[in-house]
Amino acid sequence: MTSQVNARHAEIRRRYAWHAQQRREKPDQARLITLIRLRELERIFQSRYGRFLPDDDAGMDDLTVAAHHVAFLRGDVATHIVAWARSWAPWLPQDKAKQLAERVAAEPRKFTADALAWRLRLSMAERTALKITTIGAFDVSKAEREEERKRKRREAERARRAKARSGAARGRPRKMRGQQVEDILLATDFPPASDTAREVSEGTAVVEHPIRENKSNSLPAARASLVDLEEAQPAMPPSVATRAASPDIVPPPFDAINQAVELVRKHPSMRLPKDRQAVQRMFERFWRRYAPAIVEIAARIYGHFDPGRDTRWWTTVFGVFLDREAEAIERYRERRRGWERKREDRVTVERFVSPVRELTRDEIWAREDRREAQRRRRAELLSRCTGLRAAS
Structure with missing residues (x-):
């Protein structure tokens, strides 16, 4: 018990x-x-x-x-x-x-950094080799160390800018003027990945959404493919006589993928992916949200949709889309860096604060006995070698 x-x-x-x-x-x-x-x-x-x-x-x-x-x-x-x-x-x-x-x-x-450096006689060469950061150097003053630190920071920043420089001219495509840009931005707003239908207020044209297979006809509904735009002729524009149009039958302009790739490569942000497949996927996301908005705006302003007139400003809106994509990537990277810093701080704290097992007196004596036995063996081997040399 x-x-x-x-x-x-x-x-x-x-x-x-x-x-x-x-x-x-x-x-x-x-x-x-x-x-x-x-x-x-x-x-x-x-x-x-x-x-x-x-x-x-x-x-x-x-x-x-x-x-x-x-x-x-x-x-x-x-x-x-x-x-x-x-x-x-x-x-x-x-x-x-x-x-x-x-x-x-x-x-x-x-101890201050310089006072401790003088007491330890820590030189700048030894400080740099051991990667010491909280102790100074007795042969280099604090002002000189600060100047050297600034010089290295400037060189690193210069190397980073040179690596990020692509050689292409900076700038964005020419911006639209008037109320049309504001209408497009307010209508698209580029929400998170969502293919749900956008609600249309009363008094505006009804925008249909992705066409499924026609049940009354054996032929499926025609759907424009962005991959085929580079190899085939552009699809025929929809009829301008109807007030309602579907976003899936509003194809992007001819050679839109090449223009999108060029715009991404000229964008000042280095966070955006530059390869063609990534740009194509990004453009497809953009066009799925841009097409319904431009059809809705054209129906509200002009009463019908005209591809030649209403899709010619897509490059400007795509530039705004790229700006928001770059900001989203930067926010994610900043959060990722914050997570990594917290993890490193936690590991550092656990490493420095975790208790270390203290050696007992018997363990210290046993360790000293082993070292003394090793010294005796080395002395015996050295004496034997000396005797063999003398005998030979």
């Missing part, structure tokens, strides 16, 4: 600990920068000394610098400093590590 009670209590403690872990707040900006700088210090120490700090004055000074950074991570500062010292300086006795932790916790010190 007692074992069951203890097991239940252990389960309750585990669940409380899990919920506390889930409710743990994310570090603020200052704490996150301190974490990044601490990892950069570890990168410098790893590059200079290896896995452990040397047992001398330089190693003790570097340990003190790292302890001052650990002190600003909040929590149990003394325990964290002792754990960091146990991991990077196992040669330091436990009592001295506790004294160092208590002294640093009582008066923690913040």
Whole structure:
């Protein structure tokens, strides 16, 4: 019975600990920068000394610098400093590590980027090689580093613009004037992908929608294909005598695909797809929404629809359609970048904040015993090789 009670209590403690872990707040900006700088210090120490700090004055000074950074991570500062010292300086006795932790916790010190660079003697070459960002360089001033950063940013921006430059003249097709442009934009409005019929107010001509197969005739209804427009002759325009027309029997102008491809390639936005198949699919979406609107406007203004008169301004409306497509793509890319930044921040926080298991004294002694045995074996092999050389 007692074992069951203890097991239940252990389960309750585990669940409380899990919920506390889930409710743990994310570090603020200052704490996150301190974490990044601490990892950069570890990168410098790893590059200079290896896995452990040397047992001398330089190693003790570097340990003190790292302890001052650990002190600003909040929590149990003394325990964290002792754990960091146990991991990077196992040669330091436990009592001295506790004294160092208590002294640093009582008066923690913040280092500026240049002051820390002078203390570590971090050169610009080593800083660039190790990709250090929160520590300065003792041989290059802050103003010089800022100027170098601006120069690299200008070069990168210049290279990006050169890569995005297509060589074609900028600009859009000539815009329409008058009320016709506003009527077309208000009528089309380019809603999300939807092939539903548009409601027509009373007093306007009724616009029919995609024609299905004629049930009273064995021949299917004629339907214009955008693919066939480039290889065959354009379909015959609908009769101008009727007040009602169907958007499917309003074909685009001849050579419309080539014009659309040219307009997309001349568009200033580099986000739009330039290949012919993608442009053709985009033009088909545009024409499915543009044709009913232009038929409706022509029926309301002129009383009938004339393809030669009413479809000649389609390039201007297609330019507006391309602008909106580019804006939609840019908004999506911005949201995608936001998602990626949040994911990277979450991974960074989890990486820097996740607790690291502390080594016990027995594990440290066992590791030192293994290293001492390796040193003895190397010394024995070296002595044997020396004896063989002397004998030969």
